[in-house]
Amino acid sequence: MRIGVVTYPGTLDDRDAARAVRLAGAEPVALWHADADLKAVDAVVVPGGFSYGDYLRAGAISRFAPITGEIVEAAGRGMPVLGICNGFQILTEAHLLPGSMIKNDHLSFICREQQLRVENNATAWTNEYAQDEVITVPLKNQDGQYVADERTLDELEGEGRVVFRYVGWNPNGSRRDIAGITNERGNVVGLMPHPEHAVEPGFGPDGAKGPRTGTDGLRFFTSALKSLVG
Amino acid sequence: MGRVVVDVMPKPEILDPQGKAVANALPRLGFTQFSAVRQGKRFELEVEGPVTEEILAAAREAGEKVLSNPVIEDVVAVYEEQG
Numbered sequence: 001m002r003i004g005v006v007t008y009p010g011t012l013d014d015r016d017a018a019r020a021v022r023l024a025g026a027e028p029v030a031l032w033h034a035d036a037d038l039k040a041v042d043a044v045v046v047p048g049g050f051s052y053g054d055y056l057r058a059g060a061i062s063r064f065a066p067i068t069g070e071i072v073e074a075a076g077r078g079m080p081v082l083g084i085c086n087g088f089q090i091l092t093e094a095h096l097l098p099g100s101m102i103k104n105d106h107l108s109f110i111c112r113e114q115q116l117r118v119e120n121n122a123t124a125w126t127n128e129y130a131q132d133e134v135i136t137v138p139l140k141n142q143d144g145q146y147v148a149d150e151r152t153l154d155e156l157e158g159e160g161r162v163v164f165r166y167v168g169w170n171p172n173g174s175r176r177d178i179a180g181i182t183n184e185r186g187n188v189v190g191l192m193p194h195p196e197h198a199v200e201p202g203f204g205p206d207g208a209k210g211p212r213t214g215t216d217g218l219r220f221f222t223s224a225l226k227s228l229v230g
Numbered sequence: 231m232g233r234v235v236v237d238v239m240p241k242p243e244i245l246d247p248q249g250k251a252v253a254n255a256l257p258r259l260g261f262t263q264f265s266a267v268r269q270g271k272r273f274e275l276e277v278e279g280p281v282t283e284e285i286l287a288a289a290r291e292a293g294e295k296v297l298s299n300p301v302i303e304d305v306v307a308v309y310e311e312q313g
Contacts, residue, residue, distance in 0.1 A: 056296075056297070092301070093299065098301075099301060100301040100302045102240075102302055103248060104247065106247075107251050145247070147301070148301065173245075173247075
């Protein structure tokens with residue numbers, strides 16, 4: 001299985017995302033923002049960072065990159081697409097997911113180990129988790145406050161499309177503690193926290209087996225593999 | 231050369247964290263007259279020729295499609311800036 005990892009100017013976490021893909025047992029394929037070419041990948045990760053310096057709005061300019069058009073089209077055909085942090089912002093700007101992100105309510109950049117509850121384990125990126133399982137992955141953002149109008153929020157909740165909710169503390173003021181959502185089909189998932197930074201013992205958050213042993217993020221990527229194998 | 235200004239503001243129902251921070255800072259500098267602040271964006275679009283109706287229409291469209299995100303922002307004004 002080939003999973004593409006996109007690099008825009010200013011993307012930071014493409015290396016970590018590619019490593020997560022490899023550790024999950026798939027082949028990471030580097031995708032370049034300026035090429036309208038998905039290189040025949042089976043799924044795509046849009047990683048975090050500060051694409052185009054967050055100019056205009058976070059993710060706003062990346063939406064018009066040639067690769068983004070290809071991703072939107074492939075997502076429409078059902079290809080699994082995961083947007084992490086800035087990648088989530090890009091997917092909302094590209095209208096693959098509803099809502100938007102604004103500056104954290106406390107106005108500070110935040111970096112911490114964050115607990116999340118998996119509230120939908122039927123998506124292409126969460127099928128290896130138990131329903132309502134609480135996981136810990138790093139969170140690091142400046143513009144992480146998820147907002148949408150009440151009607152959209154009710155719709156997301158009603159259709160079970162809130163995939164992740166912050167547990168214990170809402171780190172950025174997101175509406176209804178929402179950390180991640182999915183589209184109607186369940187193939188496109190976006191979230192603010194960073195599963196790709198919790199995939200390898202020694203480098204992740206603290207886990208049950210001791211400091212830095214947390215690998216709760218790995219199953220995002222094994223889930224995608226499972227959904228592709230069918 | 232002409233110039234079109236596009237003003238974009240956060241939607242009224244969206245809390246504006248930056249505006250709130252500015253509002254909190256003002257009294258510390260003695261500006262106690264202001265009860266609230268909202269912070270938006272001003273875009274200046276330049277054209278080689280005069281600002282025609284077509285240019286204004288294009289600026290409005292750009293404002294809606296690119297310069298603002300309708301989920302969180304409104305285009306509140308599009309106008310020609312008089313040199």
